[in-house]
Amino acid sequence: MAETKKANVFTRLYVGNGAFDIVGKRKRWYVLFGLILLICIASIVFRGFNLGIDFTGGTRVQLPATSASGTISVEAAKATFEKAIGEEPTAAQTVGSGASATIQIRSETLNADQVLALKNALNDDLKPNGGTQAISDSAVSASWGGEITGKALIALLVFFVAVAIFLALYFELSMAIAALVAVVHDVLITAGIYSLVGFEVSPATVIGLLTILGFSLYDTVVVFDKVRENTRGLLGLTRRTYGEAANLAVNQTLMRSINTSLIALLPVLGLLAIGVGLLGVGTLKDLALVQLTGIAIGALSSIFIATPVAVDLKMRDARYKAQAARVQARRDNLARKAGGEAVSGGDIVESTDDESLQAELRKEKAMAAAAGVPARHGKAGDARRRPTGKKHR
Template structure:
């Protein structure tokens, strides 16, 4: 299997099985759209507004855990907070509580309970209620971030469409944009299905995957463009086969690029969340990891197969595919006839196969070109032919 990956000889029939990929990706897309329509998103406090309470993670009795803080909050107000996160490390570590909007009395109760049960105390300071701060968060800030992100997305799509249409062609541009929209919808749908909290960092991370989604698609399309140059005048392979060969030739590169791109994101998720406990890094890494995985699959199994189907809507590519099929059918019939004649001992060596004649001509030309021609030397021009009179009379 690995030999076939590295050789890139077209052993993996990805384009030929494109109907299977359409069903898989189409089903996933429908599930994600249905989830977004029904369940919507688990919007964070920055989008819906609420209250944020922050306290030092250190105490006289030791380090305060997020689980303990959540227990105190829930037992005090009889409802769970939206999120409890540990931010920072060492002496500067803090714990942030985000919840729906609380009244002044509820905030006072929570702060008093946290102080009495946990006694947060920063290094060098004294334990007091003043060490626990609170603030009201407006949902307008998250909405502004979303509006700016949508504007950036629109500008990005317009510029990318113009570039792809000029550098490649319209069908490549359309296929790449469909794959890109698929990546955005599926990534958002995964957040809706699993219930990941959507924060401004999530929106920013979603924008960062757009370039990666197009990168691998453009690489494959460039190879498709190279393999299909002048294909309408040839009958060796169809456009679909040439595109499938391009996918195989760039498949190992796509896998390597994906691994190199995913390793830093996984490291960001593991180190940022597991060691540093930073919630913003978690939101950013989660959306990047999800989006990159979806983009890798769509660039291989969706973009190029769609390009092939769009191309085959043009009559000239259909006619070229028919010519290839006709030539192969004729060659198969002649091969069967030759085999039957050989079995009967009546092998006919006459060959009217255009392909065979063409191959022999190419072989003859290759042999002729491999024999260097003799360039006459200047001395040969002055050399007198043997056996001819010099023009002088003998005495």
Template sequence: MSDEKSRTVWADEDYVGAKNQSFLSRLYTGTGAFDIVGKRKMWYVISAAIMLICLLSMIFRGFTPGIDFEGGTQVSLPASASVTTDAASEVFAKTLGQEPESAQTAGSGGSATIQLRTETLSSQDASKLAHAFADAFKPDVTVADVSSSDVSSTWGQEITRKMVIALLVFLVVVFIYIAVRFDREMSAAALVSLLFDVVATAGVYSLVGWEVTPAMVIGLLTVLGFSVYDTVVVFDKVEENTRSVFATSRRTFAEQTNLAVNQTLMRSINTTVISVLPIIALMVVAVWMLGIGTLKDLALIQLVGVVVGTYSSVFLASPMLVSLKERRKDVKRHTAKVLARREKVASA
């Protein structure tokens, strides 16, 4: 069944006057005025383009593994007005002849520190670097203030393995739960939505080029839970609207699904805004104002994940559900019945 035929028909009495309402009125009342499902081919193209860009970034640009995944040495020294990330990086490069892989500020106030991460250093290079910092930043920094610690890549590899296992278990559990709670088509649509969330969120992280840290991994699994919640809320309304859809010939399955999406759209927007505001506050206050760079990984992945999760729940999961449902014979017969009735009424 073509998208044009599956679009909401405004002749239905429930939709009379809906087009004349303002944008905000239609958004809050959930009249079905936004033809999201009927324009699903457009959303498929947009989603495919996003996934393609993200996949190409992950393939060609790749990720920037943090010290926890790649292994190496982390050098820390107290931060002050004269001891900044740029100044410390400059001393590092002059002393060892190479730039540090990353430099960031952790903590705030008197407990703030500069953290430099690089490939594994020998004890001689670590000692040489500590004396160089003490000479460059005296009297603010002494040799005793500079500390270095080695991190093995084995721990990062173990974190990666556990993340993959946790992600696979999560997807399987979600698939089974939605299949039992709703049906197989909804379960498949939700799984497609989650896969889009993973690729899009990871792709944005690849495009930005920030280091992949354990916080990023934790944040990714967290936002997938948010996406599932939003999808289940929409699907619950879809199930309610389509429970007796075959008993009438007023609307097609696609139109009832579109109505459900409209009825939950304001809730999805409100949930997203409420979730995004504290994340933005975290980025502004903790990362920008207080300079706690270690929190930016968690903040970015959650910010992107929440927005992507809402998009996929509204513009991908429900349209995908309709596409899967319209493959069934009973849905095809009912759609043809509804359209035939409308043609008969229109010609009368």
């Protein structure tokens, strides 16, 4: 029984016949994602971010991770740094693997004498391959990270304005606002996760954050395009409300959204595996990590946030309120005729199966006549007949 139920769920997911009432239960999604968003915003405000050296400024020292006696550990490098400078480094990590692996040590800005003393101490204590010449240092200014952040914010603002104008012209204003709400939701939650977990924020993180905006918007546009198709001429119909038509659109594109997200996540996971497993932490890891988080959040927002918000905005229109009232009146009338039982949107769709099949047959006959191919014949009830297994003589 459980297997049959499970199979039915996946079948409905694949067929997309409106089996999942996502839009109808939108208030619970608002509460759920609202709580997550509140936690993320609180973390951003009170906890802040773990900013990398490109944003805070400082000195980066790099040395080979191998010596004549074997591999040099990060702990040994940190201990040598503390002995030479008198304080712990900001961070130390191994980058890369094998013979090309290096250890990067980051700290607050060091003067020339401190850098020279540190290099000599690292060479004397750890004896890395290549000696002192293989130990390099670089000073990073905090202004560079600030410039990257400023340009990213400008790009984000331009993106929002361009998206709002495009969607308002291509779809309508309510959908443009809903899409922007979903995109802002994605950015804040992704940033909040970085703040909560303590992932280091680097310029690659900022770049990755901008790239996920396009993916989130793409998924939302696909759903909205189906919503527009399902709601065309809806004001003159009484079969379903705007919310039900939008929910059907979400169901019809749900499998596509899931497949698209999974396909997009696979190369990102590969990038993350290469960045961490083979090359060590670094730019690839920062880029893949933010994309992995953003794509997952963007897929959820296009389903549970964008379309429900668009429906709420659309239902503020008096015309769609009146159409919803006519739909409910028709259902009440059908319920009275059926003996007082409640009639839902799904029941109305089922009650018109014969009409839909007849229309389908008429369309098929017309197409067959144009192509010169014999068309099928039959009554509406024939479509639901099942073979009995008995032989007829």
